[in-house]
Amino acid sequence: MLDLKLIREQPDYVKQQLARFAVEPALVDQVLAFDEARRQQLRKVEDLKAQRNAVSKAISKMAPGPEREAQIAAMRAVGAEIAALDKDVAAIEEGQRNAMLELRNLPHPDVPDGADDSANPVIYQEGEERTLSFAAQPHWELAEQLGMIHFEQGVKLAGSRFYVLRGLGARLQRATIQWLLDLHLRQGYTEVYTPFVVKEQVLWASGQLPKFRDNLYRDEESGLWLVPTAEVPLTSLYSDDILNADQLPIYHVAYTPCFRKEQLSAGRDVRGIKRGHQFDKVEMYMFETPERSYAALEKLRSDAEECARLLGLPFRTKLLCTGDIGFGSAKTYDIEVWAPGQGEWLEVSSCSNVEAFQARRANLRYRPEPGAKPEFLHTLNGSGLGLPRTIIAIMENYQQADGSILVPEVLRPYMGGVEVIR
């Protein structure tokens, strides 16, 4: 959610920034109209309430009689008026909130204009788009030959875009998760294990709703939704709280499965495990002061890059342009690893500073100084890393001419010392 005060005070600036995303300026005017109407009605109803409070108090001290009855009758009328105005105000506030929830975050000055992902500049790269000395196989062939992934069984259990990991395939994923978590602990994050289902409000807070409604699984009976990323529960960990400045920063890391319907990308990436309805991810999440949040974004990015580096995967980092950056984000880096079997760069991490966008939605504040007014804090999120794609890159980069796969050195202790999958 954007700062209402900013919209009120600099509507033209807000419109101009939103125009970079082809957001209609009328949406901003709509918010302003609601705001004006709200204050107008509020003034009326609050005056009436003050009057009623004062007269009611006077009534309590009056002796029974016609004068008292007259005042009670008068207040009965005022009460009816208040009820009508209260209803009015509530409707206006709901309209305003709904309009506010539809507005995306404003971009950081660094964010370049661009139509789509092809306009994201590469700002850093380690390793290259290498080819192997033999004909590289895509991961779905390698994994099936080695018995690491069973695609048909996944379909049998849950339909298309589900798969079963087996043997060293399952173990490789578990080892990678474990290693990633341990790495992030060393980098200064506190591990968190959250529910994998959440209330609807939690999805509004992180900004998945309203935009991704069709991409989320939910249970009608309980009203609970399956998380599409750990970012969702992590955002609301401290919602409605007021944190003390000395508690900040808070850095969390969480492993969760992620559930996405992927209806929006039906037909894309149907082979292999690149895009499934269920996948695992290790996610980093930061709660920071506004002054430090951009320094924290650089740490987040560097911590995510370290994952790819230590796994020995060629990677590059892009700065997302206006055409590709997420709804809530002010600035986002994507980290991609090279997959020589498929011959493409795979996005394995997306590191974003959403500034106060989620904090406002989650009512998440901190007190800068003892006794000072609470302020919204900044939150950041970044994958570290997304599992299936990391596994794809490991399999495709570490494949041998004979179809076996070397286990990256850092993972071997987590694989019971297994060095080669064959």
Added chain:
RNA sequence: GGGGAGGUCGCAUAGUGGCCUAGUGCGGCGGUUUGCUAAACCGCUACAGGGGCAACCCUGUCGAGGGUUCGAAUCCCUCCCUCCCCGCCA
């Protein structure tokens, strides 16, 4: 699933229709006093919204939402959560 007890200010508690502008204690902050510390004493002690240049004033919030009433922490309804007892069970 059944039965019972609860949810009040950071914590603990008081409050069964108007004396609540939510009291008291603890903790916390500031001050007085003081060689230093402590004690004692005094004051402050939430969040949101609206009005005003400002001092300040007003509105709302006692788990949430409705209702009754001139007036609700207090009465009624629904829901959520916590604790205890019983039953059932991966």
